[in-house]
Each structure stands twice: as C-alpha cells, then as structure tokens.
Amino acid sequence: MKLLTGLLRRDLAQMLFGARRGGAVLPILFFLSVAMLYPFAIGPDAPLLARTGGGVIWVAALLAAILPLDRLVEPDIELGMFDQWALRGISEEWVIALRVLAHWLSFGPPLMLAAVPASALLGLSSEALRIVELGLLAGTPGLAALGVTVAAITAGLRGGAALSGLLVIPLAVPLLIFGAGSLSTGGEGGVALTGAVSLVLLAIAPFAGGAAVRAGRD
Amino acid sequence: MQAGTQAARIDAKGLACRRGDRLLFAGLSLALGPGEAVQLMGANGIGKSSLIRILAGLMRPYAGDVSRIGQVGLVDERPALDPQLPLGRALQFWRGIDGAADVEQRPSLALLELDGLTDVPVRYLSTGQRKRAALARLLGQGAPIWLLDEPLNGLDTGAITLVEGLVANHCRGGGVVVIASHQPFALAGLTRIAMADYAA
Numbered sequence: 001m002k003l004l005t006g007l008l009r010r011d012l013a014q015m016l017f018g019a020r021r022g023g024a025v026l027p028i029l030f031f032l033s034v035a036m037l038y039p040f041a042i043g044p045d046a047p048l049l050a051r052t053g054g055g056v057i058w059v060a061a062l063l064a065a066i067l068p069l070d071r072l073v074e075p076d077i078e079l080g081m082f083d084q085w086a087l088r089g090i091s092e093e094w095v096i097a098l099r100v101l102a103h104w105l106s107f108g109p110p111l112m113l114a115a116v117p118a119s120a121l122l123g124l125s126s127e128a129l130r131i132v133e134l135g136l137l138a139g140t141p142g143l144a145a146l147g148v149t150v151a152a153i154t155a156g157l158r159g160g161a162a163l164s165g166l167l168v169i170p171l172a173v174p175l176l177i178f179g180a181g182s183l184s185t186g187g188e189g190g191v192a193l194t195g196a197v198s199l200v201l202l203a204i205a206p207f208a209g210g211a212a213v214r215a216g217r218d
Numbered sequence: 219m220q221a222g223t224q225a226a227r228i229d230a231k232g233l234a235c236r237r238g239d240r241l242l243f244a245g246l247s248l249a250l251g252p253g254e255a256v257q258l259m260g261a262n263g264i265g266k267s268s269l270i271r272i273l274a275g276l277m278r279p280y281a282g283d284v285s286r287i288g289q290v291g292l293v294d295e296r297p298a299l300d301p302q303l304p305l306g307r308a309l310q311f312w313r314g315i316d317g318a319a320d321v322e323q324r325p326s327l328a329l330l331e332l333d334g335l336t337d338v339p340v341r342y343l344s345t346g347q348r349k350r351a352a353l354a355r356l357l358g359q360g361a362p363i364w365l366l367d368e369p370l371n372g373l374d375t376g377a378i379t380l381v382e383g384l385v386a387n388h389c390r391g392g393g394v395v396v397i398a399s400h401q402p403f404a405l406a407g408l409t410r411i412a413m414a415d416y417a418a
Contacts, residue, residue, distance in 0.1 A: 080296030
C-alpha cells in the first residue's frame with residue numbers, strides 16, 4: 001500500500017504539478033481557448049451558442065485530454081522504470097491502473113472547473129451546465145483510461161504521439177455521443193450511459209495497458 | 219550481506235535467444251551460488267545484454283529456462299532515475315519503493331563519490347556520474363543477485379576500481395553477480411564466459 005502511494009505521488013508530481021512539460025495547465029488553457037474562440041467564430045448569436053455550446057465543451061474536453069498522451073507511458077519505458085518495477089514484483093497492471101488515476105486527477109477535475117467559465121463564455125444556462133458537469137464527471141474517467149491504454153500501446157512507435165491521438169478519437173466517440181447527447185435529451189439517461197462506457201474502459205485499461213508494456217519488451 | 223534467509227542462486231539451463239529471425243546464442247547454461255561472479259565476454263551484438271535481460275526475467279528465452287532465488291537488481295544503460303529531479307530525490311523515490319527510506323543514504327553516496335551531487339538534477343549529470351547514480355540505486359535496493367550490463371561504460375579509472383571493489387564486497391557478503399562487459403573486470407574468483415562459444 002505504501003508502495004502504491006509512492007508510485008501515485010510520483011505520477012501526480014509529474015502530471016498534475018507539471019514536472020514534465022506544463023502538467024495540467026496546458027490542456028486546461030487549450031480547453032479554455034477553444035471555448036473563447038468559438039463565440040468569435042460563430043458571432044453573437046446567443047440562442048445558437050447556447051444550443052451548441054455544450055457540444056463544443058465536450059469536443060474541447062476530448063481534444064484537451066489527448067494533449068498529454070505522449071508523456072503518459074513512453075518516458076518511463078525509455079528510462080527503464082517499468083523494468084525496475086517488474087524486478088521488484090510491481091506488475092505493469094498496477095502501474096497502469098495508478099497512472100489512469102493520476103491522469104484523470106490531472107485533467108478531469110481541472111476540466112470540470114474550467115467548464116464553468118467556458119459555459120459563461122458560451123452563454124449556457126445553469127441547467128445545461130449542470131448536465132455538462134455531470135457528463136464530464138461520468139465521461140472523463142473513461143477518457144483517462146482510454147488515453148493511458150492507447151499511450152501504452154503506441155509507446156516506442158515512431159510517430160507514436162500523432163498515432164495515439166488518431167487512435168483515441170474514434171474510440172472516444174461513444175463517450176462523446178452519450179455525454180454530449182445527454183444535453184439535447186436533457187435527461188440523466190445519457191449521463192448514465194456515459195458512465196457505463198467509462199466503467200468498461202476503466203476495467204479494460206490496466207490489463208490492456210499492462211500487456212502492451214510487456215509486449216513492448218521483446 | 220542482504221542475502222535474506224535463503225542463499226541466493228541463479229541457474230540457467232540450455233538458454234537460447236532469438237532476435238528477429240537471427241539466433242544469437244544457444245545451449246548456454248550457467249549456475250551461480252552465493253559469492254560467485256561471472257563475466258559475459260564478447261563483441262557488440264553477440265547477445266550479452268539479451269542474456270542479462272533473460273536472466274532478469276524481463277525477456278523470454280527462445281529455449282531453456284532460468285530459476286532464481288533472491289531478488290534481482292539490474293543496472294543497464296538506463297539509470298531509471300527521473301531526469302528532472304535532483305539526484306537525492308530521484309534516489310529517494312527508489313528507496314521508498316525498496317522499503318529502505320529510513321536507512322541512512324549518505325554511506326552509499328559517499329562510497330560512490332556522489333555526496334556532492336544530491337542537489338543536481340539527474341539530466342545534468344555526466345555519463346559516468348549517471349552510472350554511479352544507478353549503482354547507488356542498486357546498493358539501496360539490497361538485492362542479493364546483481365545483473366550488471368556494461369557497468370564500466372563511461373567510468374574513469376578511479377571509478378572502475380570503485381565498482382570492482384563494490385562487486386568484490388557483494389560477493390564476500392554471499393551475493394551473486396553477473397557482469398556483461400567487453401572490458402576487463404578485475405575480481406578474484408571471477409569466472410569468464412566467452413559468448414562466442416555459444417554463438418549459433
């Protein structure tokens with residue numbers, strides 16, 4: 001247990017507080033700048049902005065989650081950290097599971113905070129904001145799991161960073177459909193389905209990611 | 219010294235290694251008991267590093283099997299220390315993992331002449347300093363089996379003597395050491411395996 005908290009603390013120090021390239025700040029700034037640019041591009045049409053704003057927040061959140069992918073797994077493989085953990089009996093599955101948690105903590109909650117000013121910029125009603133926040137709470141863990149899994153699979157490949165972005169986008173479509181879809185139906189059903197997709201991704205991630213890291217050794 | 223309750227051993231029988239469609243070596247066996255050390259010799263690309271990774275259990279051999287008693291400590295070309303952290307903190311992370319956080323770190327740092335560098339980020343260290351830092355990590359781990367892949371690369375003559383002394387000390391304490399190096403390694407009772415004899 002002490003061992004796992006040590007690992008988690010290292011992950012958080014690197015992802016949340018930005019020992020490596022800006023940490024959580026860069027994706028959030030990216031997210032906010034999309035929310036800021038969208039009204040400029042569309043023009044001051046308040047009903048249109050309010051109707052489409054929730055979807056824009058979702059698309060921006062998805063793209064912001066892709067930004068840190070290339071530093072999620074690959075640096076630790078290159079440093080030989082995974083090998084040293086394996087020698088100490090720490091399985092790749094545990095490392096990946098903790099990394100999903102750390103990755104989510106470094107962009108999920110900050111994104112939910114940033115969604116508040118973003119919704120103001122887009123003129124969303126408080127009811128729409130509530131559904132967006134619930135949807136993000138249900139959907140971002142799935143995005144984190146998907147991101148870490150894909151990062152583990154593409155680690156060590158040439159152009160892995162670009163490839164992982166391309167791989168995440170189609171796989172994240174269900175999250176986007178249910179998460180953004182819950183806005184138009186206005187119900188909790190969409191949020192629940194987003195949560196279900198997230199749970200499936202969370203269950204798969206440690207095993208798929210761990211197997212990918214091990215396969216990369218040969 | 220840290221051999222634990224059971225005496226450390228590493229046994230390998232009939233190992234073969236294939237990389238891509240090329241067989242690197244075949245029919246390689248070795249048996250090392252407490253206090254024994256072996257050096258794998260041979261030209262680049264002959265399979266020394268692959269053999270080390272097979273012995274560590276990080277790579278599956280193409281044929282044969284390996285059995286180990288005791289934890290394995292590995293030093294290879296990657297130091298496994300976070301480049302952006304000061305050396306002291308980077309080593310502290312591994313000491314936390316190895317459950318040695320309360321053990322005084324100074325002696326092993328002083329031994330490796332690293333005590334003046336604890337505040338320097340790992341990425342600013344030279345090749346030789348990084349190698350010595352990796353050896354400090356190995357000392358902190360307290361593993362009875364040492365697998366050293368080119369431990370002398372980038373070290374100056376003073377540091378080479380130092381490493382030879384560390385290995386001799388480890389063997390005296392009942393440890394097992396496998397060294398892969400093309401450089402001569404001075405150690406009493408060191409067995410040498412010429413990898414070329416097993417080349418396929």
